[in-house]
Amino acid sequence: MNEKKKLNLTLKIWRQKGPGDAGRFVECKAENISPDASFLEMLDVVNEGLVKRGEEAIAFDSDCREGICGMCSLVINGKPHGPELGTATCQLHMRTFQDGDTITVEPFRAKAFPPVKDLVVDRSAFDRIVAAGGFVSVNTGNPQDANSILIGHAVAEKAMDAAACIGCGACVAACPNASAMLFVAAKVSHLALLPQGQPERMRRVAQMRAQMDAEGFGNCSNEYACEAACPKEISVRAIARLNREYLKASLCSEE
Amino acid sequence: MTLDPKVPEGPIEQKWDKHRFNLKLVNPANKRKFEILVVGTGLAGSSAAASLAELGYNVKVFCIQDSPRRAHSIAAQGGINAAKNYPNDGDSIWRLFYDTVKGGDFRSREANVYRLAQVSNNIIDQCVAQGVPFAREYGGTLSNRSFGGAQVSRTFYARGQTGQQLLLGAYQALMRQVGRGQVQMFPRRELLELVVVDGAARGIVCRNLITGKTESYAGHAVLLCTGGYGNVFYLSTNAMASNVSATWRAHKKGAFFANPCYTQIHPTCIPVSGDYQSKLTLMSESLRNDGRVWVPKKKGDTRAPRQIPEEERDYYLERKYPSFGNLVPRDVASRNAKQMTDEGRGVGETGLSVYLDFSDAIKRLGEEKIKEKYGNLFDMYHHITSENPYQVPMRIYPAVHYTMGGLWVDYNLMTTIPGLFCLGEANFSDHGANRLGASALMQGLSDGYFVAPYTLGGYLASAKLGAVQSGHPAFREAERAVEERIKTLLAVKGKKTAVEFHRDLGRLLWDDCGMARNAKGLKEALAKIPAMREEFWKNVDVTGSGEELNMTLERAGRVADYLEFSELMVRDALHREESCGGHFREEYQTADGEAKRDDEKFSYVAAWEFKGVGQDAQLHKEPLAFENVHLAQRSYA
Numbered sequence: 001m002n003e004k005k006k007l008n009l010t011l012k013i014w015r016q017k018g019p020g021d022a023g024r025f026v027e028c029k030a031e032n033i034s035p036d037a038s039f040l041e042m043l044d045v046v047n048e049g050l051v052k053r054g055e056e057a058i059a060f061d062s063d064c065r066e067g068i069c070g071m072c073s074l075v076i077n078g079k080p081h082g083p084e085l086g087t088a089t090c091q092l093h094m095r096t097f098q099d100g101d102t103i104t105v106e107p108f109r110a111k112a113f114p115p116v117k118d119l120v121v122d123r124s125a126f127d128r129i130v131a132a133g134g135f136v137s138v139n140t141g142n143p144q145d146a147n148s149i150l151i152g153h154a155v156a157e158k159a160m161d162a163a164a165c166i167g168c169g170a171c172v173a174a175c176p177n178a179s180a181m182l183f184v185a186a187k188v189s190h191l192a193l194l195p196q197g198q199p200e201r202m203r204r205v206a207q208m209r210a211q212m213d214a215e216g217f218g219n220c221s222n223e224y225a226c227e228a229a230c231p232k233e234i235s236v237r238a239i240a241r242l243n244r245e246y247l248k249a250s251l252c253s254e255e
Numbered sequence: 256m257t258l259d260p261k262v263p264e265g266p267i268e269q270k271w272d273k274h275r276f277n278l279k280l281v282n283p284a285n286k287r288k289f290e291i292l293v294v295g296t297g298l299a300g301s302s303a304a305a306s307l308a309e310l311g312y313n314v315k316v317f318c319i320q321d322s323p324r325r326a327h328s329i330a331a332q333g334g335i336n337a338a339k340n341y342p343n344d345g346d347s348i349w350r351l352f353y354d355t356v357k358g359g360d361f362r363s364r365e366a367n368v369y370r371l372a373q374v375s376n377n378i379i380d381q382c383v384a385q386g387v388p389f390a391r392e393y394g395g396t397l398s399n400r401s402f403g404g405a406q407v408s409r410t411f412y413a414r415g416q417t418g419q420q421l422l423l424g425a426y427q428a429l430m431r432q433v434g435r436g437q438v439q440m441f442p443r444r445e446l447l448e449l450v451v452v453d454g455a456a457r458g459i460v461c462r463n464l465i466t467g468k469t470e471s472y473a474g475h476a477v478l479l480c481t482g483g484y485g486n487v488f489y490l491s492t493n494a495m496a497s498n499v500s501a502t503w504r505a506h507k508k509g510a511f512f513a514n515p516c517y518t519q520i521h522p523t524c525i526p527v528s529g530d531y532q533s534k535l536t537l538m539s540e541s542l543r544n545d546g547r548v549w550v551p552k553k554k555g556d557t558r559a560p561r562q563i564p565e566e567e568r569d570y571y572l573e574r575k576y577p578s579f580g581n582l583v584p585r586d587v588a589s590r591n592a593k594q595m596t597d598e599g600r601g602v603g604e605t606g607l608s609v610y611l612d613f614s615d616a617i618k619r620l621g622e623e624k625i626k627e628k629y630g631n632l633f634d635m636y637h638h639i640t641s642e643n644p645y646q647v648p649m650r651i652y653p654a655v656h657y658t659m660g661g662l663w664v665d666y667n668l669m670t671t672i673p674g675l676f677c678l679g680e681a682n683f684s685d686h687g688a689n690r691l692g693a694s695a696l697m698q699g700l701s702d703g704y705f706v707a708p709y710t711l712g713g714y715l716a717s718a719k720l721g722a723v724q725s726g727h728p729a730f731r732e733a734e735r736a737v738e739e740r741i742k743t744l745l746a747v748k749g750k751k752t753a754v755e756f757h758r759d760l761g762r763l764l765w766d767d768c769g770m771a772r773n774a775k776g777l778k779e780a781l782a783k784i785p786a787m788r789e790e791f792w793k794n795v796d797v798t799g800s801g802e803e804l805n806m807t808l809e810r811a812g813r814v815a816d817y818l819e820f821s822e823l824m825v826r827d828a829l830h831r832e833e834s835c836g837g838h839f840r841e842e843y844q845t846a847d848g849e850a851k852r853d854d855e856k857f858s859y860v861a862a863w864e865f866k867g868v869g870q871d872a873q874l875h876k877e878p879l880a881f882e883n884v885h886l887a888q889r890s891y892a
């Protein structure tokens with residue numbers, strides 16, 4: 001039973017009292033951290049220390065802590081969700097770091113994600129994009145038997161790949177233009193691939209894109225930084241599909 | 256006060272149809288005159304809010320997270336049950352009903368369970384119509400898999416992300432109504448008081464988690480869809496924000512709490528590894544379809560798993576329960592794992608785990624097939640433990656996962672407070688003393704899409720509700736209570752953090768009110784909890800202020816409620832002198848260590864009435880009658 005070596009780290013953490021405050025990096029120590037702890041558990045330990053010293057804890061978002069709710073965020077050493085590919089911050093383990101490392105921790109920054117406090121930002125723009133059209137208009141009732149809509153295995157799998165988006169916003173934080181294209185593309189692709197999504201296909205893409213622009217997200221200039229940051233590895237091919245869908249929608253303005 | 260479950264008369268197959276016919280309807284033009292407050296946006300809350308808004312009600316929806324899509328339901332992995340019988344393996348509504356009553360160890364209300372089985376098929380149809388990408392066969396039909404406690408394949412799934420996909424379906428339906436202006440969404444709000452006027456639920460008081468402001472909302476009915484209280488144990492598979500506060504505050508206002516001691520310990524979780532740990536990670540029990548559970552036959556065998564030859568392994572579930580094998584219900588699987596580790600045959604560094612081995616399945620089906628079925632679960636395991644489960648067996652151990660107890664509701668899902676409904680995991684209704692896998696998602700969506708939209712209409716059409724505004728004195732009083740409490744929490748300025756109190760409480764409950772319980776331990780816990788609570792209010796340390804986002808304060812408020820609620824949970828466990836489902840009292844077991852019920856004395860729902868903090872709650876009993884499924888000792892052998 002070999003005791004795993006504990007880590008001692010220096011954090012440069014973004015602290016900001018509220019939207020009106022300019023914000024700054026503050027240095028603090030994270031000591032005696034188990035390499036098996038997650039990044040957020042490391043922050044928990046730091047926060048316990050702060051509270052014990054009568055100071056305010058660092059505000060950060062999280063909920064499921066298993067990579068599915070999309071609540072956690074953080075830009076770690078310049079990368080949204082940290083250095084590992086295909087994982088959210090809550091799934092990042094401290095064994096990725098070396099004893100003595102200095103780690104910078106910042107919020108997701110984008111015009112459309114206004115700051116709230118410390119590492120917490122407001123991502124409600126995403127909800128408004130979905131409200132604009134990211135659904136199939138079907139009321140609760142008695143739809144046809146589920147098996148009367150046949151969907152081939154491969155199509156179902158592709159739709160699922162796109163539907164896996166957790167709405168975290170890392171794609172926006174990673175993009176030099178703070179574009180939300182990958183997020184929008186994931187939802188548009190999921191529904192455009194399935195027969196259930198067909199009737200509203202044109203309307204959906206037009207309205208979701210319009211809302212995206214209204215929220216102040218930037219344009220896509222094919223940087224592919226979004227794909228690299230995405231914890232669910234949503235492919236930029238979805239953006240190509242979104243563009244095709246959008247083009248079709250603008251050519252034939254009504255379905 | 257007598258408890259009236261309001262179960263309709265007639266044969267069980269006809270109850271729901273007849274009842275729907277008998278419920279008064281709200282005229283379409285009148286629906287928009289009603290304000291409905293829905294608290295919680297998991298499967299239960301999102302589906303109810305969307306469906307009610309579609310019908311024309313004005314709906315206000317509240318949740319703790321920054322978006323309704325992040326509710327804890329998002330984390331459900333394995334699947335959702337329905338009695339479709341697509342695989343043609345003999346399933347039926349009756350069989351799903353039977354399995355659920357039996358799986359719940361005969362402690363649920365038959366009529367509710369039957370209705371659940373009846374509407375299960377509509378749920379799948381509804382979700383598919385919304386575009387939920389369930390797994391499909393090559394021919395394009397839906398795929399099914401098996402789950403614990405059933406001998407048929409009735410579980411629908413979307414990879415290992417079924418909860419996510421079902422919730423996104425409901426969330427999208429909800430957001431569609433937000434877009435139409437029929438729903439107003441209030442995220443980052445925490446319900447801290449229920450407001451009761453003239454005996455009926457008429458509003459809520461929340462804390463705006465961003466500004467710290469106390470906010471009041473009035474309505475004609477309140478739907479609590481706030482999930483389970485598993486986090487009372489500190490470590491559980493629940494999300495960080497899952498809590499008992501909403502239901503507990505309602506309980507303090509008169510809603511009876513039913514069967515709080517029924518908690519489910521899930522058998523396939525990643526074992527605890529250290530003190531820093533903030534939560535436990537579940538791996539879907541669908542893994543038990545292909546994984547085989549074993550421990551070494553010899554005590555203290557420290558060889559690597561692959562070094563232990565076949566004949567020196569004990570596949571104890573297959574040995575003890577030949578017909579269900581690795582697919583016995585959760586409580587049985589968990590208890591057996593505990594028994595193995597208690598015997599000193601546990602594995603891993605701490606000895607507190609058992610193997611879940613896929614090598615046979617990989618040989619049989621190939622790694623590709625296993626990857627397709629469980630890829631994300633294997634990745635998750637690999638990530639957390641840095642061990643590769645394609646090469647070495649997983650190590651698993653039970654963890655707190657789900658709470659069958661919850662607010663008592665009648666057949667209409669209404670609590671003992673008129674106008675206060677409770678849906679999803681937050682109520683007690685359908686799973687008895689043990690929930691079968693893939694049935695929580697089914698219940699949440701059944702309550703939200705197909706039950707509450709009818710029964711709420713019945714209430715609104717017959718209750719005579721005057722106008723109440725959020726300026727009513729009852730709101731002022733509730734706001735004052737909320738503000739006082741926050742002020743007190745901030746003023747203590749003690750030496751111990753809320754997290755530390757929470758951890759202590761969790762450990763106490765896990766030891767004395769966890770997988771196995773006995774009178775001695777429970778009595779000790781009953782003595783310790785009030786002392787802990789007293790210390791909390793004298794010595795808790797909460798920094799920051801009340802007028803801003805303050806997660807330390809939020810946590811402290813929830814821990815304060817756990818310190819009250821846990822006393823009721825332990826009291827309930829102590830009073831129930833029998834073993835049933837997830838409630839295993841060591842004094843009451845059969846010769847071969849199985850749970851031994853006492854149907855003569857305990858075939859009832861224990862519904863507790865609040866009498867004051869630190870006062871004994873008053874017990875009310877709802878007798879349970881089993882007219883359709885015969886009471887029998889559960890057997891999975």
Ligand SMILES: Cc1cc2nc3c(=O)[nH]c(=O)nc-3n(C[C@H](O)[C@H](O)[C@H](O)COP(=O)(O)OP(=O)(O)OC[C@H]3O[C@@H](n4cnc5c(N)ncnc54)[C@H](O)[C@@H]3O)c2cc1C
Binds near residue numbers: 333417
């Ligand atoms: C890891 C995991 C895997 C699971 N897998 C499965 C599975 O495969 N199949 C299955 O059937 N079941 C599964 N379950 C169980 C199932 O996911 C839950 O029981 C179910 O999703 C609960 O749904 P709900 O709508 O009742 O509540 P939740 O989804 O818990 O939602 C609660 C909502 O209430 C809100 N809320 C809570 N308190 C307050 C408050 N005080 N003020 C305001 N809002 C509040 C929250 O913000 C949230 O929106 C799993 C559970 C876990 C933990």
Ligand code: SF4
Binds near residue numbers: 183
């Ligand atoms: S596309 Fe990826 S990065 Fe963007 S919101 Fe979805 S999951 Fe997050």
Ligand code: FES
Binds near residue numbers: 069
């Ligand atoms: S906390 Fe849920 S994805 Fe990280």
